[in-house]
Amino acid sequence: MSEFLHDAKLDWLFGAVLLLLVILSLVGSSRRGRHREEGSGSTISNLNSWVPAWWKMCTIFTLAVLLGRIGALVLFGIISFLAMREYMTLVPTHRGDHRTLFWSFFVIMPLQYYLIGMQWYLLFATMIPVLACVYIPPSIAIAGDTEQFLERASKIQFGIMVCVYSLSHVPALLQLKIPGFLGHNARLLLYLVVVDQMNNVLQFVWDKLIGKTKIAWRVSPSKTWEGAFAGMVSATAIGTALWWATPFTPFQSAGMALMICILGFNGNLVMSAVKRDIGIKDFGMVVEGRGGILDRIDSLCFAAPIFFHLVRYFFVL
């Protein structure tokens, strides 16, 4: 049976998230019709597009808690697989990359999650970054195609780093043995996801409300310094207010939340740039109904590894 059940504070935190989602869903569906008529509902309809994704995230989180440590690893392994599938489909690869890609999907990815499962910290923290350098370029070179060699190697490396290495640090949070916090790690995972998602949506809202100075309009036309700053401050405030669910003091919680916000912002920005580079607007655009996972987890992918390492360094060792 799962080790993360029977946690009253987790119930409170998750209950609050669900309550918020129910309210948002109700507000969204009641406003949808009205704003369509007025033709001014772009903010609302954009917000509405977040809600289904949040319901999915809640479902995944519930499953992860019910399945326990190993089940959560399998679950996130599947998400990694789907994200990398999306990424590799849209990033141009050559015929000569085929075997490297096969190994990436069917050996490196499962191995990463396996290493996390056996809690071999040193190896799971270093395997992919090192392999990305010593395995991927030679295995492409062996196929004999030199055209755009460096680009191809980098594209595959980047994909594995984001979709597998970084994302795998989310379920790795469940493995940490924090003194005085044993059995409560699911809260840490929820904390990371809530702060990250709040940061995304609040930045979006503040951009609409007070945004003036564009950050990099070519990369992401809607991002502004005002919106980013206000969004980070408000999401950090939410993170601070959630300190009771974490092993942190309010002050530490503020620091962690701010870090999640800054990295989440980076993740959004970088993945937007990648999308512009490939020439698409959303990862879910080309393959309708199947895609869009990367669009939802981009910020999380950047925040997860650092959050994991900071927690491990300051609260476990």
Place this chain on the structure above:
Amino acid sequence: MSNHIHPIASLLAAVGRGISGVQVQWAGCEPDERQRIYFANHTSHLDFVVLWSALPSELRARTRPIAAKDYWEATPLRRYLAKNVFHAVFLERTVPAKPKNSDEPHYAGRHLIEEMADALGDEYSLILFPEGTRGNGEKVGPFRSGLYHLALRRPDVELVPAYLENMNRILPKGEVLPVPMLSLLTFGKPLHLEPGEDKDIFLERARDAVSSLRRIGSS
């Protein structure tokens, strides 16, 4: 021939669909009971399985692939898969050169057309890759004339173009292990041979019908 679907065929179809994450779109027609020849671009061994699995199961039982005899009879495994599992219609690829000044399919060619027409009978549909071989996915190659002669011989059968996208990246020619990227399959508007239409013009039109269904990477 029976209308029974071999269990291995269903299994392979499920595996093929899973690996290719295929998204099927019926853009020019709907699945239908009537006899059809589905013709598509060819870049991968997955092509047939994926196209076949995209059909509703009651149509699958009555849809057979055309398989190149030299390749699919080369080993016992291939032969078993093609003949017993998928009830393929074997077809000779190497037809002796055609006599000059003749638009009629000559003897050997005519024999092949008869075989395909027989395979159609009055209830079966066929899946045909008119390029005759697997390409690299960049461009749809020239069509062989079988489609034309078949259309001439069986004007009652609908010709449905289809485009399979990304299969060459999932399982390219010469590879055994697949990379599970996502793919698209688009069925287009049925085609008919116009009265008196020239063979080359028809084949070019059929090829255009296939390539125009391409949705990504067609810069």
